[in-house]
Amino acid sequence: MTSSHREPRLPKRAEELLDGWPAPSRDALEWEESANAVMARVRSTSIGSTPDELVGAPLPEEPGERGRRLPGETRGAAPSAAEPSLADIARAALSNADAATREVARDGLIAAELGRRNPPREAASGPRAVGDAASLQGRIVRAPEPATPARNRPPPPPRLAARAEPVAVAEARAHSELPAPPSRERRTRGGALFGGSALALAAAAAFYLSFARHEAPEVRLTASAEIPALLAENGPDVAKSAPRRDEAVVAPSAAIPEAPVATVDALASAEKAHSPLVSSNAPKEKTLAFHVRKETASSAGKLVLEQRAEAPSENVGSVAGAAQAPASPVLPTSERPSTGAVQAALGSVLTSARGCLAGQEHGALATITFEGRTGRVKSVSVDGSDPGSPADSCVRSALMGARLPPFSEPTFTAKITVRPL
Amino acid sequence: MLDYLAAGKGRGPKGSGLSRPGEMPPHKSDRDLVEAAKGGDSEAFGAFVRRHQRRVFQLAVHLLRNSAEAEDVAQEAFVRAYGALDRFDGRSEPFTWLYRIAVNLSLNAIRSRKTRHPGATMDDPRIEAALVERRPAFADPARQATDRELLLALCDGVDALSETLRTTLVLVAVDGLSHAEASQVLGCPEGTVAWRLHEARRKLREFLNGRGHPPDDETHR
DSSP states (O other), rough: OOOHHHHOOOOOOHHEEEEEOOOOOHHHHHHHHHHHHHHHHHHOOOOOOOOOGGGGGGOOTTTTOOOOOOOOOOOOOOOOSSOOOHHHHHHHHHHEEEEEHHHHEEEEEHHHHOOOOOOHHHHHHHHHHHHHHHHHHHGOOOOOOOOOOOOTTOOGGGGGGGGOOHHHHHHHHHHSOOOOOOOOOGGGGGHHHHHHHHHHHHHHHHHHHHHHOOOSSSEEEOOOOOHHHHHHOOOOOHHHHOOOOOEEEEEEEEEEGGGGGGHHHHHHHHHHHHHHTTOOSSTTTTEEEEEEOOOGGGGOEEEEEOOOOSSTTTEEEEEHHHHOOOOOOOOOOSSSSSHHHHHHHHHHHHHHHHHHTTTTTSSSEEEEEEEEETBBBEEEEEEOOOOOOOHHHHHHHHHHTTOOOSSSSSEEEEEEEEEEO | HHHHHSOOOOOTTSSSOSTTTTSOOOOSSSHHHHHHTTTTTTHHHHHHHHHHHHHHOOOHHHHHHOOOHHHHHHHHHHHHHHHHHHGOOOSSSSSHHHHHHHHHHHHHHTTOOOOOOOOOTTTTHHHHHHHHHOOOOOOOOOHHHHHHHHHHHHHHHHSSSSHHHHHHHHIIIIIIOOHHHHHHHHHHEEEEEEHHHHHHHHHHHHHHTTTTTTHHHHHHO
């Protein structure tokens, strides 16, 4: 029995009977006959013959429960095999990618969640709201810098616009297929539009970091003799922008539109092997060998990707391997987290925490201590709920999921009132 | 074949008879078996069936309160699971996915009944199983009679719960699934599972109290 002492207790004997209540006993022969009967039927069954509703979530919500389904759940239907949504992509990045990607995807989802939660105000602000959403993403908002060389630079792809500043975001939106910012006449629909936009930003950020994987301010590609040929095989866009032999391309990673398309696409094809949700036009089984090394001393924090002409050695891995190289640590950018970051972090887990208190009359006051080095929750104390009760542990567990960008002070403590849903 | 038969999770489900001391260590996980079955290895799926048939049957008995129906549903659950192998995406454990199918089939069977299930009687397979399993060698007849009464009341109390609360209670309290596993089966957050359990136990306690089985803390007052 998994109940705690705070759960309603049944009579002791009833608890004993309930705990591990057996089924009618059978002997081994009966079980074997049953298994054989199943297998006889299985042999005449084809995979794919079961209707979707049998693999869907089975039960209706209980009145007063106000629970939510698990992410991606549909009641009475199988998980959709259709095109993944942007939210799915961001969530996939959360679960599959490295720490840096996860944090950015999480930030993006938080922005999307906040956008959904405050639709009227956010929608009324139109493009400004997009800027706010982008600012919530902290590290991924950087000023664009010119890259060298600038020739043959492709137009900035809309999907990468999430890493630019709000103005650039607005420009990217103009290029993108996303709905335009809501007009004054359509404010009532602004929440959905903003939510979609924020999710798009989240997915784009997740995409980018899945490709680039590193937050180093500079990525250097030294092209080799084979690169143009390899890139030519990858498609005309790639070949057009491929660097010439022995030409060093220095591109600031912050200026995403200026990053060589060849790099992004090559990494994308490698990424495809990691995430089935990511689609790419690049052919499968094409990998580029990159040498990955971290520069020290003069260029601390920089990650260098070099393509070498010589045969692969043990230091030379595929792009996929390069993408899995340990990311440079996220350096704290401020002494303590900003109010917005704290609000976003707590807002992302507050609904879950409130769900733990559903049905209760009183709320609880939670004190959350974040660790500066990691931005993760170090401890949670909850006043107002019964210690050790399921609700108490549920609230703690929910609040432990909050994340802040790293900050330089050892800890930061925030208090939040959790009211029942 | 024998390699397949050991439980893959290393966790003994309550009352299922699996993972008992002395059983061989696991060689193939559930995931391995399911992946092999997807690739056309019917023997692997047979091992998966043998590993989980007791648990699925037990679950079905407690949901359906009828051994014959439970047997049919348990078999059907495996056949349907095989038919849906292409949709098992590995996000959950194979056995929680199988459980979900069994729960769906059980609920379908209950909903398709033309008459409402009568109150529990001594023929109820749950009562029979509990009395047989827990009968001590030298049982006190008075104690047995009390147990029988309590079991009847317990069955009636569980049956009086809504489908949602009853299924959650059976999965966690009777079958021994963790909240996380139950949330996978039911497709709801763990917090919802905890809330449902709390609510189910509260209602069950009220029911038992009304039937003359007050909680122990009230008995001693």
